[in-house]
Structure formats: structure tokens, C-alpha cells
Amino acid sequence: MTKKLLIIMFLGILFHSCQEREKSNSVSQTDDEKKWDIEKLNDRAVQHLDTTKWDIKLFNQDIETYNEYFEIFQSYPLNKSPFPVAEYDYAVSSIPFSIEIDSIVFKGVRIGEYENPESEKIIDKLTLLILTNDKNSEETTLVDSRNYPYLTAQGTFEVRNNEFDWVFSASPDGYSTLLLNMKLFDLRFGETIIIYPQTDKSFLYEQLKDSPNNYENFEDFKNSIMNNQKVNRQLISRKNIK
Numbered sequence: 001m002t003k004k005l006l007i008i009m010f011l012g013i014l015f016h017s018c019q020e021r022e023k024s025n026s027v028s029q030t031d032d033e034k035k036w037d038i039e040k041l042n043d044r045a046v047q048h049l050d051t052t053k054w055d056i057k058l059f060n061q062d063i064e065t066y067n068e069y070f071e072i073f074q075s076y077p078l079n080k081s082p083f084p085v086a087e088y089d090y091a092v093s094s095i096p097f098s099i100e101i102d103s104i105v106f107k108g109v110r111i112g113e114y115e116n117p118e119s120e121k122i123i124d125k126l127t128l129l130i131l132t133n134d135k136n137s138e139e140t141t142l143v144d145s146r147n148y149p150y151l152t153a154q155g156t157f158e159v160r161n162n163e164f165d166w167v168f169s170a171s172p173d174g175y176s177t178l179l180l181n182m183k184l185f186d187l188r189f190g191e192t193i194i195i196y197p198q199t200d201k202s203f204l205y206e207q208l209k210d211s212p213n214n215y216e217n218f219e220d221f222k223n224s225i226m227n228n229q230k231v232n233r234q235l236i237s238r239k240n241i242k
Helices: 003-019 038-049 056-074 218-226 229-235
Strands: 092-101 104-114 122-131 139-144 151-159 162-170 176-180 183-186 192-197 203-208
Touching: 092 122, 092 139, 092 151, 092 218, 104 139, 104 151, 122 151, 122 162, 122 176, 162 192, 176 192, 183 203, 203 229, 218 229
Parallel strands: 122 192
Antiparallel strands: 092 104, 104 122, 139 151, 151 162, 162 176, 176 183, 192 203
16 A cells, blocks of 8 residues: 555544544643633643653553554654643644635645534634645645644645645644744734745745634635635736646
8 A cells, every 4th residue: 555545544534533523531621721821831831741640541542553654644744753741631623625716726724623622613723725726736634632732733735846844833822823835924913824836836925814713604714715805916927836
């Protein structure tokens, strides 16, 4: 079985598990625990260093999974090796999507967290779109709950003349970043990032102060993207990949 096929199979399993909420079987967050300040973040860091606080069952499960799929984990921008963490209860979300209008094709992914592990409401923290103009272009995403209360994710997008690697992290105090092909985006200034690969292997970008959180349904968000004047001006550029 080829490495690419293994990745596709694993990602199918991973996406299914993310939709069912990746979390441990520990105590739930209280309202006070959701209000993370520097003292509580420091307390959490101390817990990670206390071996009596570790979730050993989860750690052993991660070791087993890594040994079975280590080639897949190593294919991401950052290798995901197992490491012990203090017990937690946290649900994360990764939702791929596409926008297709005539010959225009965007591939994208939404990264977020559930309002709480028992809730059905997802709070998006990053919406990343890349102009591929190719329905068959490949996208892989790995969202991780192990850094709770920080939200972390990474992945790749393949386009016809380039590849885009990205790593995302969000702090509960409101500071979040996306690093894509060594371009750093501070998401306090907009949680929607649009990438336009160019024929010369460079890329242009747009950062919008918008999010699916602002709409009743995702279709309305997609329509707002395609009706955005800046987006429309960039889409007519002859230097975009075809």
C-alpha cells in the first residue's frame, strides 16, 4: 500500500474522529476554567510537568497510534510524536470545504473548537482558503487537542506548481497565529486567510476580518467571500495559477 493511500485512509479516520469530538475522558471544564488568564495558564503548564497529573491511558494510546501510523505523522510539516499531558476534556473540529464557481476553485479548511465537550456549537478560529483551480488538488489536515487549552492544527495544500505547508495555534487569551510557507499571519487582525498561488511560484494573500461565526449558515459565509470586492479583483489577475 502506498504512502499516499495510507494518508488518505488515515485522514478519513481522523476526520471522522474530529467530527465526533476528540477529547479525553477526564473532568469537564467549569465556567471558571474557561476564563484563562496568565495564572491559570501557568497552573496548566505546571500540571503538565507533574507526573501524577498525566493521563497515562491516553499517553499509551498515542504511542500505539504513532507506531502504527508514524510515516503519516511524519509527512506533516511538524512530526506529531507522542508526549504525556495532564488530564483534560476538550473537543476540536476540522472541516474541509471547497468553493467552485465556473473555473474558479478554492480548497479550504475550518479549524475550531466546540463551545464545550457536550455542545453542538462549533467556534471557528481559523478559516483558510487556497485558490487551486483544480477540483482534484489535495489537502490534508491534522487538528490536535493535546495542547489544551491551546488549539493547534497543521496541514498541507498541493497546487499545480507548489505546495503550501501550514501550522496554526490559538491561545485561550485571544492570540492566534498561522504560519504558512514562512509567512506569519496574526489572526487578531482577521481569522479568514485567502492564498492566491502565482504562476512564478510566489503567492499573494488576503486577510479578512470575517469568520463563519458571523453567519447563520456556512453558505452565507461562502457567498460573502465570493462577493468581496478585493477577492474579485484578485481573481481576475493573469498571474494566478490556472
